[in-house]
Amino acid sequence: MTIVEALIELQDVDGRIRELEMELKDLPRRRALETARLSGVSADLKAAQAGLEYEQGRVRGFEDDAKALKEKVQKLKTAQASLKSNKEYQQYSVQIDLVQHDLEAAENNQLAAMDEIPGAKARIDEAQARYDSVKGGIDSICAEIDDRMASVKKELAEAQEERAAKARQVDDPKFLLYYERLRTKRWPVVVPLTHDGVCDGCHLVQPPSVGQLADANAKNGAEGKKQSVVACTMCGRILYRL
Ligand SMILES: [Zn+2]
Numbered sequence: 001m002t003i004v005e006a007l008i009e010l011q012d013v014d015g016r017i018r019e020l021e022m023e024l025k026d027l028p029r030r031r032a033l034e035t036a037r038l039s040g041v042s043a044d045l046k047a048a049q050a051g052l053e054y055e056q057g058r059v060r061g062f063e064d065d066a067k068a069l070k071e072k073v074q075k076l077k078t079a080q081a082s083l084k085s086n087k088e089y090q091q092y093s094v095q096i097d098l099v100q101h102d103l104e105a106a107e108n109n110q111l112a113a114m115d116e117i118p119g120a121k122a123r124i125d126e127a128q129a130r131y132d133s134v135k136g137g138i139d140s141i142c143a144e145i146d147d148r149m150a151s152v153k154k155e156l157a158e159a160q161e162e163r164a165a166k167a168r169q170v171d172d173p174k175f176l177l178y179y180e181r182l183r184t185k186r187w188p189v190v191v192p193l194t195h196d197g198v199c200d201g202c203h204l205v206q207p208p209s210v211g212q213l214a215d216a217n218a219k220n221g222a223e224g225k226k227q228s229v230v231a232c233t234m235c236g237r238i239l240y241r242l
Contacts (some may be wrong), residue, residue, distance in 0.1 A: 002221035003172050004240045007179055007190050010166040013159055014183065020156045027152070031145045034138050041131045048127040052120040055113060062110035069103040178229050179238065186237055193230075193239040202235035214241040 001009075073096055080092040170176045182189045191200040193214045198205050213230045218241045220227050230239045 001169065003170060003175050003227045004190065004217065004221060004238070006166070006169040006171075007175060007238065008240075010163065010170060010179070011188055011190050013163045013166050015188065017156065017159045017163060018187070020152050020159060024149070024152050024156065027145055027149050031142055034141050034145070038131075038135055038138055041127070041134045045124070045127040045131045048120070048124040052117070052124055055116045055120045058113040059110060059117070062106050062113055065106040066103055066110060069099055069106055072099050073103065172227075175227075175229060175238075178231075182236060182238075186235055188237075190238045190240060191232075193241050199232040199235060199237060199239060201237040202232060204232065204234040206233060206239070210239065211241075214239050218242060 076092055076096045076099065080089060080096070083089045083092065167176065170179070179189050186201065188201065193206060193211060194200055196205070197208070197211045210230060210233065213228070217227045217230055231237065232239055
């Protein structure tokens with residue numbers, strides 16, 4: 001195997017490592033987006049629950065009003081029974097009628113408020129069902145993401161081991177150092193020099209001397225002789241011809 005072939009094998013593993021590392025960064029973001037979807041349906045459910053509490057509060061309010069008015073009627077009737085004059089008695093009757101009228105209104109309001117309860121309960125059931133369904137979907141997606149995360153970590157550890165072996169295959173420290181330095185800035189590092197003499201990385205046309213060096217390198221490689229670093233004059237990528 002020539003140095004260039006060994007570098008290309010190393011670069012293939014590094015390409016996989018790059019993809020796995022990107023995925024590893026992306027997975028928690030995707031998980032957070034999924035979890036955020038729950039906050040909307042959760043707010044709907046809370047609003048429905050607050051709606052029921054509001055209606056129940058109205059029912060209790062009218063109930064308390066009715067109770068107070070009933071007691072008032074009872075007190076007026078008790079007081080009326082001990083009255084001596086007809087005039088006073090009639091005045092009390094008028095007052096009792098008025099309070100009884102209010103009592104009827106409060107009782108009607110209470111009944112009307114009670115009619116709102118089943119609807120409010122149904123809205124909670126609907127919101128709960130939506131929440132459960134969305135949460136079920138999110139839980140299963142999150143479980144898939146967690147599974148994927150575990151296998152990406154495992155694949156990455158394996159690829160790192162493979163990388164170490166591939167790096168050992170490149171038995172020219174100068175080539176390896178050149179490759180490692182460029183790896184973080186230019187990707188891919190090792191690219192073909194096309195037949196038109198263009199760098200396949202940055203697409204700049206190379207001077208003829210670069211093409212001659214690349215051809216000589218290919219010939220040396222085929223004959224088992226030492227190869228040298230042929231770099232793009234623009235981007236510095238390692239150029240090769242097979
Ligand atoms: Zn280039």
